[in-house]
Amino acid sequence: MVPLSWYLILAAALFSIGLFGVLSRRNAVAILLGIELMLNAVNINLAAFWRYGNVLHMAGQVFAIIVFAVAAAEVAVGLALVISVYRKRNTVIADDIDLMKW
Amino acid sequence: MTAEQIIFLLVALFTLGSGFMVVTTGNLVHAALWLVATLFGVAVVFALLNAGFLAVVQVVVYIGAIAILFIFAVMLTRKDMRDQGPQMNRGWWVGALIAVLVFAGLFFLLQGWNGLSRTAAAIPAGFDAVAELGNALVSPDAFVLPFEVASVLLVAALVGAVYVAFNRK
Numbered sequence: 001m002v003p004l005s006w007y008l009i010l011a012a013a014l015f016s017i018g019l020f021g022v023l024s025r026r027n028a029v030a031i032l033l034g035i036e037l038m039l040n041a042v043n044i045n046l047a048a049f050w051r052y053g054n055v056l057h058m059a060g061q062v063f064a065i066i067v068f069a070v071a072a073a074e075v076a077v078g079l080a081l082v083i084s085v086y087r088k089r090n091t092v093i094a095d096d097i098d099l100m101k102w
Numbered sequence: 103m104t105a106e107q108i109i110f111l112l113v114a115l116f117t118l119g120s121g122f123m124v125v126t127t128g129n130l131v132h133a134a135l136w137l138v139a140t141l142f143g144v145a146v147v148f149a150l151l152n153a154g155f156l157a158v159v160q161v162v163v164y165i166g167a168i169a170i171l172f173i174f175a176v177m178l179t180r181k182d183m184r185d186q187g188p189q190m191n192r193g194w195w196v197g198a199l200i201a202v203l204v205f206a207g208l209f210f211l212l213q214g215w216n217g218l219s220r221t222a223a224a225i226p227a228g229f230d231a232v233a234e235l236g237n238a239l240v241s242p243d244a245f246v247l248p249f250e251v252a253s254v255l256l257v258a259a260l261v262g263a264v265y266v267a268f269n270r271k
Binding site: 001002003004005007008009010012013014015016017018019020021022023024025026027029030032033034036037040043044047048050051052055056058059060061062064065066068069070071072073074075076077079080081082083084086087092094095 | 104106107110114117118121122124125130133135140141144147148150151152153155156159160163164167168171172174175176178179180187188189190191193194196197198200202204205208209212217218219220221222223225226229231232234235238239244245248249252253255256258259260261262263264266267269
């Protein structure tokens, strides 16, 4: 049987990789890719705590499903914003988008 | 080392390797495809955790919808498919340092927690996780309110995304 620590360390590593992507990428779409990795790491933690805690209590899985819904909403709005900015400014480089209104 | 541990290690290695490719590869379409590989690895992790419904939803929603949305966005935000210039910003090593520090901090916190080496109890006989999950989602005693709030959030995000990306001409 796999101990709980392995899942938690996998999730921590995946979260750190996503964090690195968010902090160091220039392209706004790539930053959103990093956010997806971080959300997935959280979901691994939620599912692992459900399985290793009380299986009869479904809070872990329900929370993971809420995270799915929030991730879908976040990606839809985030990519719409990126596409809208690209139409107006002709760039998706996060460093170049430095004015509040154009 | 049992077979389950070997499978877990292989899946974890695959997931982390493709996750690393997502954040480092220069070509954004390739990054989106590596994201599909990572999400698939996470789906296998869900299956290893006996969370079958989450594994299926991961494949359908994440790989089927979100990853494809990413590929669409990559293709809509460029004039030609090649990526020009560096893909990392100048302070990328600061980001790497922060990421390593966060991992080290989480690892240190986990080391000090006594529930870490816990093993999972066997699933009770006759326990149907999907039915229990469905009951929990619509039961007034459990999570019907967050479930409805999530549906409102999805509608709001849908309307907002259409409004933001709408081309007024």
